[in-house]
Amino acid sequence: MYGQGAKGYQEGVLLDQLDRIRRNPEGRKAVHIRLSQLLAPNRTSVRIRIIGRMFRTLESGRQVQMFPIFNDDLVLIVSPAGQRDVNNICDRIRSLFATDPVTQTAAGQTDRFVVWYDLSLDAALAIALAQNLKQAAQKAPPRAAVAGLPAMSPKDLEDLQKKLSHANVIPFVRDQVACRVSPATNEASIEFFEFFMSVADLQRALAPKLNLLGDHWLFQDLSRTMDVRMLEVVAHAPHARGVPGVSLNLNLETVTTPVFQAFLTRMEQGLKIIVEVQLGDVLTNLALYKEVKGALQGLGHAVLIDGLTTTTLKHFDVGHLKPDYAKLIWAPELWDMMTPGSDRSAARMIEQVGAERTVLSRCDSQDALEWGIRTGIKVFQGRFLDAFGKPGRRKRA
Secondary structure (H helix, E strand, O other): OOOOOOOOHHHHHHHHHHHHHOOOOOOOEEEEEOHHHOOHHHOOHHHHHHHHHHOHHHHHOOOEEEEEOOOOOEEEEEOHHHHHHHHHHHHHHHHHOOOOHHHOOOOOOOOOOEEEEEOOOOHHHHHHHHHHHHHHHHHOOOOOOEOOEOEOOHHHHHHHHHHHHHOOOHHHEEEEEEEEEOOOOOEEEEEEEEEEEOHHHHHHHHOOOOEOOOOHHHHHHHHHHHHHHHHHHHOOOHHHOOOOEEEEEOOHHHHOOHHHHHHHHHOOOOOEEEEEEEHHHHHHOHHHHHHHHHHHHHOOOEEEEEEEOHHHHHHOOHHHHOOOEEEEEOOHHHHHOOOOOOOOOHHHHHHHHOHHHEEEEOOOOHHHHHHHHHHOOOEEEOHHHHHHHOOOOOOEO
16 A cells, blocks of 8 residues: 655655644544554455555545555544544444454553544644654665565564574674763763664574565564564673663563563663653554653653654654653754754754753764754764773763
8 A cells, every 4th residue: 555656755745734734724633543553464465455445435525635654554634524434434444353452442541553633733743743654654665675685574574583582682782872971071971871683683694585674564573572582682781780771772562561571670770771762653652652651760760762853853842742861863954953043943942852851863973962062962872972882981972
């Protein structure tokens, strides 16, 4: 169901449409149907096409605008007259996948499968979601073979998960230091070590004939297995000891599992664990984000929203999500966004997030560090600071 045109085309049209509607919503709503979260056996191309056809009549009657998303999700913009019909179709879709965990919502819990946005109230949330979907679509490899490698199939996924569960994954786990820099003295201290699993290394070692990123939703399933194995490695990593914090790139769902709880009990007392999640994942499951954030903070740990860009900050005030940290990707054009008093100035956007909570990532030059300090940011990460995390190099940035 990938949209026509260049990568991100449908997501871009959705973003433009939501931006126009926000000025006069007239009772319209947006609906995000998270088909990508279904279990792999349920996400066949045939079933995805059938679900799309269920809305075609409403689309032709101008009650609905339908946007097929790159990862097989559907986003609909629904007129007031079409909202009951859309709700009924969503119930039918839910019944088709009644045994799938994502469709099962207990009493009092927020629906994880179908998310509604009232565009009179939630336009900013819907626009931020569309922006993240567009960025993800533009970055995603095509589903066809990349560099001659075929995309992973469901059978490949099953085989790879078995291999991954028994493999030595220590060589695949990477880490990078994040430093707190004093603007007065330029002295730096370790804020946390971030741990993540290298997909490229894993692919070369365990699946050299496959493109692991060629199918978004199959890779999502694989990433959950990667989470489990990475937690095992970090629990024994020497440099995850004696530091203020350890940061982990994880799926929100992983944090709710017994595996993560067991990981916490194995780590030294007083060590802060920071869970890094993508903004797109947060916006598609706000209820789970709030649950995870509350649980982590209750234990003295933290949550970090990763992957923010200037475009993201223009469309959405991340400060409303109240993360402990928010990670902004450095880009040289940030120097051109320093106009005092402007609603679109970099300083104003950082103020919304909170400079004390912002981590400036991908810092590869002194320019990045200088810009961040000028904007009030104190925590930095990137190649320019990597040497600081090595033994004998922990005095100055």
